[in-house]
Amino acid sequence: MKHLLLIAALAAPGLVAAATSGEDAFTQELRQIQHAWAQANYELEGDKKLDAFKSLMIRAQRFRQHYPGRAEPRIWEAIVRGGYAGALGGLRALFKAMPQMEKGRDLLLEAVEIDPRALDGSAYTTLGVFYHKVPGGFIGYGDDDQALEYLQKALSIDPEGLGPNYFMGEYWADKNRCDKAIPYLKKVLSAPDIPERPVYSRGRKAEARRKLQECQQSGNDML
Numbered sequence: 663m664k665h666l667l668l669i670a671a672l673a674a675p676g677l678v679a680a681a682t683s684g685e686d687a688f689t690q691e692l693r694q695i696q697h698a699w700a701q702a703n704y705e706l707e708g709d710k711k712l713d714a715f716k717s718l719m720i721r722a723q724r725f726r727q728h729y730p731g732r733a734e735p736r737i738w739e740a741i742v743r744g745g746y747a748g749a750l751g752g753l754r755a756l757f758k759a760m761p762q763m764e765k766g767r768d769l770l771l772e773a774v775e776i777d778p779r780a781l782d783g784s785a786y787t788t789l790g791v792f793y794h795k796v797p798g799g800f801i802g803y804g805d806d807d808q809a810l811e812y813l814q815k816a817l818s819i820d821p822e823g824l825g826p827n828y829f830m831g832e833y834w835a836d837k838n839r840c841d842k843a844i845p846y847l848k849k850v851l852s853a854p855d856i857p858e859r860p861v862y863s864r865g866r867k868a869e870a871r872r873k874l875q876e877c878q879q880s881g882n883d884m885l
Contacts, residue, residue: 692734695742699718704864705861712750733780733781737769737770747762747763766792770785773785782823783815783820786813787825790833791829817830824853824867825866828873834846835873838880844877
């Protein structure tokens with residue numbers, strides 16, 4: 663059974679990045695949530711990660727409610743809910759996690775209706791990840807064909823992006839198709855860092871590097 667996606671989040675005040683001078687309130691809050699997510703996703707473990715999700719989920723929900731006509735808050739609330747679901751961990755928590763993944767999916771579909779290109783198509787990227795990671799059948803809505811379609815849409819909007827390239831690489835690696843995965847993973851490693859998101863950039867590239875090493879060691883790549 664597929665494991666639920668771990669998309670972590672953190673709202674501890676001491677770890678929130680300082681707002682960039684001149685940014686409006688919307689952009690400041692968005693960047694702070696992104697920064698908090700990156701720190702938790704790559705630096706926290708266990709109960710600290712779970713507690714962080716609980717706090718940031720409230721913050722992300724308020725952000726969405728404050729900007730009901732915008733797609734971006736919906737995307738990030740979905741990411742936070744996915745992170746909380748993943749942090750619950752294990753099969754015992756599966757049925758507690760699924761409502762979070764279902765709500766996250768619904769928020770992402772709403773975001774696509776509002777602005778499919780928001781945050782460089784991140785709604786499509788996250789939908790692709792959710793559909794790939796969530797179990798299918800009687801348990802959840804997981805569907806690899808649908809996941810691939812969403813990831814392809816994300817790449818059509820942001821072909822150089824760290825996120826869509828990494829998750830497309832992961833998708834094919836999970837299917838033991840490293841011949842298809844490796845080019846995407848290498849693209850992540852060769853891409854420039856995102857200046858305003860250094861923790862995320864380092865973390866995503868570290869993930870890509872590990873996944874690439876797994877592919878190269880597996881012996882199932884066809885390059």
